[in-house]
Amino acid sequence: MRTVETLSSAGVRGGDEVVVPAYGNPEVAEAVVRTGAVPVFADVDADSYCLDPAAVADAVTPRTAAIVAVHRFGRKADMGWIREIGRRHGLLVVAEEEPGAERTDEGQARRRRAHAKYLNSRLTGVVTPAAVAEHTYEQYVVRVPGNGRPDRDAFARALRGRGVDCRIPVPAPVYRLPGLRRDVCLPQTERAADETLALPVRPDLSRRELQRMAGACNALGGLLQPA
Incomplete structure (x- = not known):
């Protein structure tokens, strides 16, 4: 997982907010904390267990700098809508594989x-x-x-x-x-x-x-x- 490096290189700093999933592994939120930013938890979609784009939109504030979506259990997050939210608000959008996920041929x-x-x-x-x-x-x-x-x-x-x-x-x-x-x-x-x-x-x-x-x-x- 390269969340820390990605956020830091994009200029995310102390006091910024980063929207992350509330359901799943803690590593993503912990990575946000290591950058000095604040993880803001958003709800997940009931079918995919990935970030719900509507919940992401509700979680965005003037302090939001980035969104980190995580693909969960082998199913992809709805990156089209999440990237659109990021584009609308000028936010960095990062997509991560689930921590510990196996590479599957x-x-x-x-x-x-x-x-x-x-x-x-x-x-x-x-x-x-x-x-x-x-x-x-x-x-x-x-x-x-x-x-x-x-x-x-x-x-x-x-x-x-x-x-x-x-x-x-x-x-x-x-x-x-x-x-x-x-x-x-x-x-x-x-x-x-x-x-x-x-x-x-x-x-x-x-x-x-x-x-x-x-x-x-x-x-x-x-x-x-x-x-």
Whole structure:
């Protein structure tokens, strides 16, 4: 990640504001802090988990110097609209890959897309990701409906008990983390942090493994519905 170098070379300095995603890794906001600037958290789109352009527009103030968008889980942020906002206000716009994302060749991406297509057609009881052609499914992220984090966490524990190696991709909004705390509440970010769960779609998974995973999810899905 070259956020610090990019912002510094563009003249972003202490006191400037930089709009960043509230959902995801803290590294982006931490990089902004290292330049002396102030991270301003914007909400994410409910489908892509990337910056919502409307939320970005609302976050811009006279002190804003830059916007840093992050491509999330293998899906691209809506850079067309975000760059238009930057052009309108004279802001630097930076697009970053998700910290820690793997480099995916086309063969791996095809395999993951095939796994995602299969799971989208089979899973019930969870909300599957929107099917988008350019999505590479670095992580296959579903939503577990329920009354909040305890339901998603209980679902994850039950899946692991059935041998499914699932993980919580973003445990908390970035603005709740030590050193980055802000008194904000962004509804889509809050919901995503409470509901999302990443299921494995490694290229080497077999159809039988995918079938077992779908069966385990479907067996549990009806037990954890909204009240």
